[in-house]
Amino acid sequence: MTDPLSPIFAALADPTRRTILGMLLEDDMAVTDVAEPFQMSLAAISKHLQVLAEAGLISREKRGRVIWCKLEPDALKAASVWMQGFGQFEPVDLDALERFLAVELQDGEG
Amino acid sequence: MTDPLSPIFAALADPTRRTILGMLLEDDMAVTDVAEPFQMSLAAISKHLQVLAEAGLISREKRGRVIWCKLEPDALKAASVWMQGFGQFEPVDLDALERFLAVELQDGEG
DNA sequence: GACATATTCAACCATCCGGTTGACGATGCC
DNA sequence: GGCATCGTCAACCGGATGGTTGAATATGTC
Numbered sequence: 001m002t003d004p005l006s007p008i009f010a011a012l013a014d015p016t017r018r019t020i021l022g023m024l025l026e027d028d029m030a031v032t033d034v035a036e037p038f039q040m041s042l043a044a045i046s047k048h049l050q051v052l053a054e055a056g057l058i059s060r061e062k063r064g065r066v067i068w069c070k071l072e073p074d075a076l077k078a079a080s081v082w083m084q085g086f087g088q089f090e091p092v093d094l095d096a097l098e099r100f101l102a103v104e105l106q107d108g109e110g
Numbered sequence: 111m112t113d114p115l116s117p118i119f120a121a122l123a124d125p126t127r128r129t130i131l132g133m134l135l136e137d138d139m140a141v142t143d144v145a146e147p148f149q150m151s152l153a154a155i156s157k158h159l160q161v162l163a164e165a166g167l168i169s170r171e172k173r174g175r176v177i178w179c180k181l182e183p184d185a186l187k188a189a190s191v192w193m194q195g196f197g198q199f200e201p202v203d204l205d206a207l208e209r210f211l212a213v214e215l216q217d218g219e220g
Numbered sequence: 221g222a223c224a225t226a227t228t229c230a231a232c233c234a235t236c237c238g239g240t241t242g243a244c245g246a247t248g249c250c
Numbered sequence: 251g252g253c254a255t256c257g258t259c260a261a262c263c264g265g266a267t268g269g270t271t272g273a274a275t276a277t278g279t280c
Contacts, residue, residue, distance in 0.1 A: 005128065007123075009122040010120070010123035010267095012189075013116050015113055015115070018115065018192075022195075025196060030227095031226070032225085040269070041269075041271080042228090043227085043229085043269085044268070044269055046227065046229095047268075065276060066225095066227090066277090067227065080193045083190045086131065124237090126238090140257095141258095142256065142257080150239070150240090151241080152256085153257085153259085154238070156259095160258090172246095174246095174248070174256090175248065175255070175257080176247090176255095176256065177257065
């Protein structure tokens with residue numbers, strides 16, 4: 001499953017994770033601070049951040065004992081581009097589109 | 111859980127379902143015809159169509175004994191709008207996408 | 221060294237998901 | 251009526267998901 005879009009959409013399918021993305025839109029945050037407004041355990045939030053990171057939607061950088069989470073817009077952009085293929089364009093070869101997006105994503109990462 | 115976005119993203123998280131949406135972009139299709147190119151049972155495709163319908167991404171209309179599936183772009187638009195809330199990247203790589211689509215459309219069908 | 225904080229790991233649990241198969245209700249055709 | 255076709259339903263299965271708790275690993279502070 002090297003398809004990049006599936007984990008992105010799967011990550012976006014959870015409202016907690018979408019809320020987290022919204023929080024990270026304002027600023028980078030430590031894991032503990034991300035977890036603070038939620039009524040669930042820190043471990044649960046940590047797992048959500050793991051899902052977001054594996055989808056490429058965020059990155060995590062450890063500085064000292066704190067792990068900073070940062071929004072990575074490229075993955076969202078990939079999903080957005082895919083959807084625009086539906087909104088505005090005529091029939092498209094989706095497999096080719098996904099190959100295109102895969103290249104796009106690789107492009108973004110160092 | 112009346113949140114409309116979660117089922118939409120969850121539906122998009124499966125590559126089979128995304129492919130189905132791509133097929134329906136060209137034209138409305140009967141369930142059997144949707145299932146034809148896939149290496150899985152008709153019942154499995156029927157379930158996928160159920161998921162897409164519950165997310166609002168398609169509608170199904172019974173005419174005779176055939177059920178016609180139709181793309182409903184509004185749901186996709188809702189998800190797209192949500193993502194644009196994130197969009198500093200909003201003017202997606204439309205240039206690249208258009209170049210891609212131009213090649214695609216020439217290459218593919220007439 | 222001792223202790224507190226930040227985060228993950230591991231085990232566990234209930235539920236959901238994607239697939240199968242076989243039976244079933246509707247519909248169209250002869 | 252009898253039969254094939256269209257599509258879903260129901261039961262089942264293995265694996266993923268979302269949550270819990272408690273222990274473990276780093277790191278910072280005194």
